[in-house]
Amino acid sequence: MSRVRGWACAVALVAASLLTNPTAAQAAPTAAGDLTTAVTTRLLDRASATDAGLRGAGADNTRVTITRRDGQTWAFGTAVVVAPAQEGQYPAGWLFVAHRDRAGWQVAFDGEANFADLATAAPARVVSQAEKNVFTTSPSPMYAGGDYRTGMRLPFAVGQSWYLTGGPHGWAGSDTPWSSIDLSGGDQRVLAARGGTAYTMCRGWIRVIHDRGYSTDYYHLWNSISVNGAGVGEGAYLGDTGTDVTCGGAASGRHVHFALRQNSAYVPIAGHNFGKWVVMGGGATYQGYALHGSAQVNVGGALYNYGALGLTQAIIDANGGGTVNKRSGPGTGYAVVGSVGDGATVNVACSANGTTHTGRWGTTSLWNKLTDGTWVTDAYTWTGSSGPINGWC
CATH class of the missing domain: 2.30.30.40 (SH3 Domains)
Structure with missing residues (x-):
């Protein structure tokens, strides 16, 4: 690209505002009591501030999974607000670290100011050293700074061609930023676009945290792996394309809903390169195309996975x-x-x-x-x- 101008400049301004994340406040102590209750309370506040479609959700719409714990003082896990089972709705989810002191449980979600501090202080049995390295690295806002390099392949086998069934759209469809695309076909095996640390947010939804502040989400998976902070390599199997909506939303026809995040927030996927294709946005959600050199593939066409484009x-x-x-x-x-x-x-x-x-x-x-x-x-x-x-x- 070498130059990202015009439409990309406007998109970069949107990304910059997202990366500022006004919801990323210091984790406040929660009254002493049940950990799940403490996480749920914070989760509902965070979700309602992040996604208007999830405002008014109750505790029965949440899934808090405590994957590691050290007695009554430290815990780590995932927290998800389940979306309504309808078109245009998607779940919201975060990793969390929790620490109990005299004031009660302090709960911090990834992207919040206190998350890295709690992750650093947590014992190794709760947050591994490899995870500490990921969580405490403070990447510069490279996307907002005009750097669109991801080092990622398309999320399927190199040498295969899959259909671009949905161009850039929001995580929940019509929302902004347009962080996601839909892909289907091939052998149906969804693979990690780049190496990183993987988490099961809920059945059918895998998140992989990569380097340079990026992470990728994969939703609607069948046979998705169960993983809790394990390192995965580029091309690692995550699941099969499917229509799973365990955590809400809707899906018609087998596909993977593939989304891009940076610095713990969804960012516009347009302008980024996957498998040596530059994703380009259209005039409306689910439109757009992809470019490989001068070759253009529109929505409905097939993308050949050339593999990851190196950072140099x-x-x-x-x-x-x-x-x-x-x-x-x-x-x-x-x-x-x-x-x-x-x-x-x-x-x-x-x-x-x-x-x-x-x-x-x-x-x-x-x-x-x-x-x-x-x-x-x-x-x-x-x-x-x-x-x-x-x-x-």
């Missing part, structure tokens, strides 16, 4: 042309020393400024030096960033 790799986008010239230096004043085809994956060694060009992603003077020593203009590459992805030359 780029996709050549000839903007409708067949090839892009490679030169001996960063500009058109240097000799042409070859060409590279539209849709090709290239490895970037470093970048420098040179002559200015305009491509699909905007106008730029940035040039990328490839690992074979040749140069291509950034106007005809998708890197996921408006700047260098592997330093300056």
